[in-house]
Each structure stands twice: as C-alpha cells, then as structure tokens.
Amino acid sequence: EVQLVQSGAEVKKPGESLQISCQTSGYDFSNYWIGWVRQMPGKGLEWMGIIHPGDSTIKYSPSFQGRVTVSVDKSISTAYLQWSGLKASDTAMYYCGRQPANFNYGYAFDIWGQGTMVTVSS
C-alpha cells in the first residue's frame, strides 16, 4: 500500500527553526516527485515547492523561494520541509504529495500525506 505519513503537529515561536517530514512507503521513492502544499486556516491550497528524489532537482514557487527549503533522504524514503526563521504567518496546515516523474498524471499529486499543522505563536 502506498503511504505518505507526515510528522506530527508543531507549536513554535517566531524566529525558531523547524523541519517537518513526509515518510513514504509502498513505491519506488526515486520515481516520483514529492511536493509541498500550504493551507492557511480557512484558506485555499498553495503550491510551495517540489523535489525529485532521484536527482534532487528542486523547483520552488516564487512565493516561497528563499522562505523554505525542501530536501530528501533517499536512504529512508523521506522528504522534508524546513524553515530557518518562522513567522506567525507560517501558521498553516502543510501537506506533502506525490507526483509521478513520468508525468502519467501530468502535474497532479496523486497521493497525499495526512497533513502537518504548524502553529507559530509567541
């Protein structure tokens, strides 16, 4: 069974660093991009960035470039989303999603993680 399991909810203070994870199983990690999507409370979905585990190619949305870092650890089939200086405006649910590298699904994420809620408050 294909699964993307995200790390648990986080509560942080402004200025702190954070890394959340997306652990995958049930498929060949190197053959699918892993992307990250933000959903602020009561708001819509925002595409943040995506990484290809096979060659570590990364693409960021201009809105998130320089604000977050995406990475992977192929040895444990896990993707990460990292902040170095959180702001209150980073409070949101963050989802990871899988995108087939052969573009059989176009640019769609076919399987999603359950989401990680990040709360940034002083």
Next chain:
Amino acid sequence: DLQMTQSPSTLSASVGDRVTITCRASQSFSTWLAWYQQKPGKAPKLLIYKTSTLESGVPSRFSGSGSGTEFTLTITSLQPDDFATYYCLQYMTFGQGTKVEI
C-alpha cells in the same frame, strides 16, 4: 506568473443537481489540469488529471473537460457526499477553490 481563477467561489446546490465549476488560466500553459475535492480537516483527494482522465475509484458522475485557458469540472446528479470544496491545479498553481454547499 500563471494564475488560475475558479468560478464560482461558492455554489449552492441540491442533491440531484448538475454542477459545473470553471477554472480559467491567465495564459495558455498546459493541457494538463487536475481537479481535487477537499473536505474539512482532510487532505485533498484527486478526482481528475490531465484535464479529463478520471482517477481510479472516482465515481463516473465526475467529469472534466477543457483546453487552452478554460477548463471545467462537471458533477452530474450531485450526491450528499459531494458537498465539499473543489480546487483546480495547473503546473504550480491552484485555483482559489469552489465551495459546493447545500
């Protein structure tokens, strides 16, 4: 930057209704558009990819069409389980969402 404009933002409908949601791209970028359904507190669920291909397990009352800069999600005979928010996605840009409510 590519922008995706969904309409309407909110749609009031009844069980059995035919519902149409439109997504317009600010430029003709790709024919590959996806549609998602999201319920409160849940991750989005893929319904349609590559504009018109139904994801496995998705009921056939959902269909997608379009080309160029205009794309459509149609739900024929709305069911109680279909009341949710729907998003389109093209490349790196989501539409702002359409809430389908009773």
